[in-house]
Amino acid sequence: MAMKKTPETLRSARWFAPDDLRSSGHRSRTMQMGYAPEEWTGKPVIAILNTWSDANPCHAHFKHRVEDVKRGVLQAGGFPLELPALSLSESYVKPTTMLYRNMLAMEVEELLRSHPADGAVLMGGCDKTTPGLVMGAVSAGLPMVYLPAGPMLRGNYRGKALGSGSDAWKFWDERRAGNLSTDEWVEVEAGIARSYGHCMTMGTASTMTAIAEALGLTLPGASSIPAADSNHIRMSSAVGRRIVEMVWEDLVPSKILTGAAVGNAVAVAMATGCSTNAIVHLVAMARRAGVDLTMDDLDHAGRTTPVLANIRPTGDTYLMEDFYYAGGLRALMAKLSSRLDLSVLTVSGQTLGETLEGAKCFNDDVIRSLDNPVFQEGSLAVVKGNLAPTGAVIKPAACDPRLHQHQGPALVFDSYPEMKAAIDDENLDVTPDHVLVLRGAGPQGGPGMPEWGMLPMPKVLLKKGYRDMLRLSDARMSGTSYGACVLHVSPESHVGGPLALLKTGDMVRLDLKARRIDMLVDDDEIERRRSAWRKPADKAGRGYGWMFAKHVGQADTGADFDFLETRFGLSAPEPDI
Numbered sequence: 001m002a003m004k005k006t007p008e009t010l011r012s013a014r015w016f017a018p019d020d021l022r023s024s025g026h027r028s029r030t031m032q033m034g035y036a037p038e039e040w041t042g043k044p045v046i047a048i049l050n051t052w053s054d055a056n057p058c059h060a061h062f063k064h065r066v067e068d069v070k071r072g073v074l075q076a077g078g079f080p081l082e083l084p085a086l087s088l089s090e091s092y093v094k095p096t097t098m099l100y101r102n103m104l105a106m107e108v109e110e111l112l113r114s115h116p117a118d119g120a121v122l123m124g125g126c127d128k129t130t131p132g133l134v135m136g137a138v139s140a141g142l143p144m145v146y147l148p149a150g151p152m153l154r155g156n157y158r159g160k161a162l163g164s165g166s167d168a169w170k171f172w173d174e175r176r177a178g179n180l181s182t183d184e185w186v187e188v189e190a191g192i193a194r195s196y197g198h199c200m201t202m203g204t205a206s207t208m209t210a211i212a213e214a215l216g217l218t219l220p221g222a223s224s225i226p227a228a229d230s231n232h233i234r235m236s237s238a239v240g241r242r243i244v245e246m247v248w249e250d251l252v253p254s255k256i257l258t259g260a261a262v263g264n265a266v267a268v269a270m271a272t273g274c275s276t277n278a279i280v281h282l283v284a285m286a287r288r289a290g291v292d293l294t295m296d297d298l299d300h301a302g303r304t305t306p307v308l309a310n311i312r313p314t315g316d317t318y319l320m321e322d323f324y325y326a327g328g329l330r331a332l333m334a335k336l337s338s339r340l341d342l343s344v345l346t347v348s349g350q351t352l353g354e355t356l357e358g359a360k361c362f363n364d365d366v367i368r369s370l371d372n373p374v375f376q377e378g379s380l381a382v383v384k385g386n387l388a389p390t391g392a393v394i395k396p397a398a399c400d401p402r403l404h405q406h407q408g409p410a411l412v413f414d415s416y417p418e419m420k421a422a423i424d425d426e427n428l429d430v431t432p433d434h435v436l437v438l439r440g441a442g443p444q445g446g447p448g449m450p451e452w453g454m455l456p457m458p459k460v461l462l463k464k465g466y467r468d469m470l471r472l473s474d475a476r477m478s479g480t481s482y483g484a485c486v487l488h489v490s491p492e493s494h495v496g497g498p499l500a501l502l503k504t505g506d507m508v509r510l511d512l513k514a515r516r517i518d519m520l521v522d523d524d525e526i527e528r529r530r531s532a533w534r535k536p537a538d539k540a541g542r543g544y545g546w547m548f549a550k551h552v553g554q555a556d557t558g559a560d561f562d563f564l565e566t567r568f569g570l571s572a573p574e575p576d577i
């Protein structure tokens with residue numbers, strides 16, 4: 001281990017070392033907690049940012065798992081300080097955790113800046129916690145390791161494996177179609193989430209933790225370990241030991257999060273058949289690291305990267321527990337290695353290539369090879385056109401292929417409640433060729449881009465046996481969702497993007513091959529509508545929502561706050577005193 005730091009040059013020494021009254025106060029107050037000076041003097045102080053809360057079932061084990069991280073920190077001669085951070089529970093937070101991803105990022109950056117931290121362990125996993133923690137920690141710039149919560153155990157309903165999210169939607173549609181009793185539904189509720197840990201489909205959580213690992217921010221193999229597996233406990237203490245070494249080595253995120261690492265993460269994301277949400281978060285994390293990642297780069301990766309992870313919802317059988325037993329992300333990255341830059345550094349101190357040595361696959365159906373992929377391409381596609389000038393996202397592999405080329409009349413809704421009321425109306429005038437449209441649900445309009453983009457199928461169509469139709473919105477959808485949903489339409493309707501000008505009855509055309517999404521309306525008519533359009537009022541008149549709508553960027557640029565973006569201005573100063 002190359003020692004770059006000494007006890008005197010530790011950042012925390014600014015708090016604890018000087019012989020002055022202020023530092024005396026810091027020392028005295030540390031002793032107030034029962035610590036003797038020899039427990040922290042000259043040692044790396046490790047901030048453990050824990051997103052545990054009673055309202056986050058995905059992170060329930062973090063309440064105790066943090067003790068394993070502390071154990072590791074102590075073993076390696078560090079001094080652990082647990083700092084709770086916003087929990088961002090996907091299970092409860094309304095209207096959407098995405099409204100608060102940037103709040104978590106801000107909190108992380110400021111927690112690290114304002115406390116005597118030399119290094120950080122980031123404990124997250126539930127969807128937005130990964131990008132929120134990483135974005136903030138990248139901006140803070142201290143050595144850090146990401147500790148993923150791990151997926152929950154696979155669900156179980158009458159002996160059949162249930163997948164988080166995906167099977168909830170599927171069984172709910174069957175219930176709406178009259179094929180499932182209330183008692184049976186309650187059994188599904190009880191069986192679909194039966195241990196702590198994040199969603200165990202390849203939804204946003206599993207995608208984002210895989211991305212964190214591919215970026216080099218986790219210990220090798222960490223993202224695939226199920227939360228309830230004792231390997232997860234051992235990995236947690238290993239994280240505690242490793243972060244202390246990283247502080248001495250001064251292994252800061254800028255040495256890890258390079259353009260090449262972002263390229264690896266994009267390739268891995270596509271090979272996992274990733275959640276559409278990954279697009280927004282990848283762009284936001286890359287931009288924090290000063291790496292420009294465009295929608296065109298992502299479309300190119302989607303076209304050229306085969307899907308190797310045969311995990312639901314893109315795959316049709318397996319779940320994250322199977323993925324782990326098959327060798328996990330290291331096995332996947334080994335199979336994808338010809339598409340990766342193996343020379344990049346990871347938090348382990350080894351190159352990515354070194355961390356993949358000896359990686360084995362134990363089930364070639366769960367983790368496919370490049371010559372036998374689940375899909376040759378199609379994890380994600382970016383479409384543009386007169387409806388989405390700067391881009392929209394669709395997951396071709398998760399929709400009915402008949403809709404890849406499609407033209408049909410729009411049925412437009414301006415709010416979720418309006419759509420919800422219509423969708424169950426048995427007299428709704430809708431055909432399978434219609435294009436359901438929801439707008440006003442983008443970053444500023446939502447606000448926060450709620451996961452409303454998998455618009456529910458109209459009841460009349462469900463009863464006739466239809467399970468998919470083309471849907472279009474400036475919202476996001478859950479990573480566990482599926483269907484022909486064109487999402488993240490940018491610019492969003494709330495800021496006057498062309499989606500705002502669409503009317504019920506206009507023809508909409510999706511041409512996936514040409515990567516186009518258009519309304520078949522004359523340019524003159526579009527211009528007429530544009531001059532008559534008035535910007536709707538922001539929903540929040542005060543508080544965080546008000547600030548959010550004023551400062552959030554569009555989906556294609558990662559929906560970060562303008563003032564948090566790396567290129568916004570001078571870097572924030574270290575505390576003066």
Ligand code: FES
Pocket residue numbers: 058089090091125126127164198199205
């Ligand atoms: Fe937490 Fe799905 S609800 S990851």
Ligand code: MG
Pocket residue numbers: 090127203204205478479480
């Ligand atoms: Mg989700």
